[in-house]
Amino acid sequence: MSGYKNINNNLENRFIKYTKIDTQSDASSPTCPSTLKQKNLGLILVEELLEMGIADAEMDDNGYIYGTIPATTLKKVPVICFCSHMDTSPDCSGENVKPIIHKNYQGEDLILPDDHAVILKMNEHRDLEHQIGNDVITASGTTLLGADNKAGVAEIMEAANFLIKNSEIKHGEIKILFTPDEEIGRGVDKANLTKLGADFAYTIDGETLGSIEDETFSADGATLTINGVSTHPGFAKGKMENAIKIVSEIIEQLPKDKLSPETTQQKEGFIHPVGIKGQVEHAEAQFIIRDFNNEKLKAHGELLESTVKSILTKYPNSTYKLTIKPQYRNMKEVLDKYPKIVKYGIEAIERAGIVAKPQSIRGGTDGSRLSFMGLPCPNIFAGEHAFHSKKEWVSVQDMEKAVETIVNIACIWEENS
Template identity: 45%
Template sequence: MKTQFDQALQDRLVRYAAIDSQSDETSPSSPSTAIQFDMLNLMVEELKEIGAQDVELTEYGTVLATVPGTAEGPTVGFLAHVDTAPQFNATGVKPRVIKGYNGGDITYPDNPDLVLSPKDHPYLAGKEGHDLITASGTTLLGADDKAGVAVVMTLAQHLIDNPDIPHGPIRIAFTPDEEIGRGVDPQLPKDLGVDFAYTLDGSDVGEIIYESFSADRAVVTIKGVSIHPGWAKEKMVNAAHLASKIIQTLPQATMTPETTDEREGFLHVTDMNGGSSEMEIKLILRDFERDGLAAKGDLLRKVCDAVQASEPRAEITCEIYPQYRNMRYWLEDDMTPVDLALEACKANGIKPISIPIRGGTDGSRLTELGVPTPNIFCGMQCVHGPLEWVSVQDMAAATNVCLTLSQLAAKK
């Protein structure tokens, strides 16, 4: 069970997770938060320390580096993102290591009422004897995607320290703002300069993902008519009431995240802000197929139009913005990177798992921009909340798969 990579991976993740690098969708900056530079600058330092070449921090906030090839072969990229999700507190993360997990419930020192139980999380039940890393109960851990960062850094160091391992040129990229859908700058495909790439941003051991959601985001703005409530009869138009009407008119039982699974898409209200005079609703739209995504956008517009028609004195606008598309549309034309990853799993005695991911990665956007980029597991579990955890041995399995993959690519 123990591997040569365990200690390095554990030390890296504990060090990285303690750094607050949360992204912020409301910020117009790139990266969206200055604190992400704490991770980005650290990546630059560590890459230089291990002997990587061409280390740079781009103007758009991505760290790039090269591990020179020791054999002929395609140039392969490995990517992970440094930001953590804005959905839950990420300030003051206190990572802790549970050595040789005993298979029982896990409690948290800073939140005694919080329990991570194998009864509720079957994947955890299979990790008895593993070394687990969790937070302390009041923050997320940030294994999404600092576990991926740790895997990529550990892979890079091992290849540099062992030049007898045959592999083609390897390009490393650490991106910001993946959690808010802004991780791939239009310049990245050219600057990365690879034949194909992989994100280390998956969960269960064996996951090789080449199908993701297609995604749009929407902003609905409702402007009412404001007047003193004491003199409001037949004059006031309450924007908050209209916002509520829009949300209630959308399908509640068949098209929300909590009512869908597998290949079903959804409309998800993420934020409501404002008051009686003006309201803003933010939503995300998800579907595996382009026409399904377009249909959800049409539905949202029709609901807004219907509510607008019910109150012509209001002003309701609905803007929909593209985020990323299902990587399958491009990967199915050339499955070479997927096939290599599947072969690498099997060579390590791991049964591959390829199911559609109900989310997206930087690879979704990269693939759309011409760089085939499926996703590989790195062990993260229960992400975006206080129960987040990862097995050090799962991270080691991902490192071994990437190592094998690098060698297999050189033989093609």
């Protein structure tokens, strides 16, 4: 047992304070961070870290937060980093978030006050079955909550404060990293791993209580450009080759009963159109391609290209360009080389009195890319649910268990060194 207690509701108070700060990222922005408002939270976090005694806490020009909890042991222990992201998703408003604590939840429908059409029902959110008697936090119905990933930020901050105040707990040097822009895929673009100086890491950005994730999709992004033939529509017979219609026909030809997000689950991959724009003469479509297996990922890209070529045979005067670029790879390739990282994570969860649930992520995390940048990094639960939506929620009790797990991880690495 870690010995951690949520004294004076400090954990939920931290979390609520952070959620009220708008930190939405913006994929259309070229800057880092993509939105300056992310630094508003960053400044508060640095101030709090300094106040609790983390003397080297700082935020760099790109909005990354670094800090060190000094070792309390003479043993030579690997340096462990705990990482969460500060930004929230652009998919749903993050402005004027009004968190609500629903005390002693008893399974009732949670009708959110600012939009009564937004209702959390247990039959739609199965993990609510495990929250009877707990305190569930939601937003008010017009915004996301921001538990993704401010729950993780609050949990790391609370664990850091606990370890600083309880120096009799033996642990090695611990690093803290808070990143911007994870939600738009740029979370570790400018992370300075030399400055960080960690050997291994854990992102605190998972969903269900007890989950630990050591596997993600491998991911590619594809851009398809069609150059058609434009002419006056009044005199277009036999001449016009409409690039918009060609792109639409290609998308229509892709499989509908498989290889799409809406028809796949577990380890099944997909080809997913995420954007389309253009005119008669020139049109462009953006795709994301996902699979847990790199060979299958490659095959999905080849299927997309063969579909394009097949459709283009009907349009002899049109041309295409398909560019497929890697985005991230399955972190399991790296983590399998360092089995202790996941093993100690599972033990830490079990010490908190929880059943550990090893899982795969149908997506990616900062840990995906950190692993391939030389910092092996699985993902630990933060308790966040229904993220990127107005129905997002987290429970205080699940967050408490996440704090316990973080503290336990630090102790276990020291014990086994």
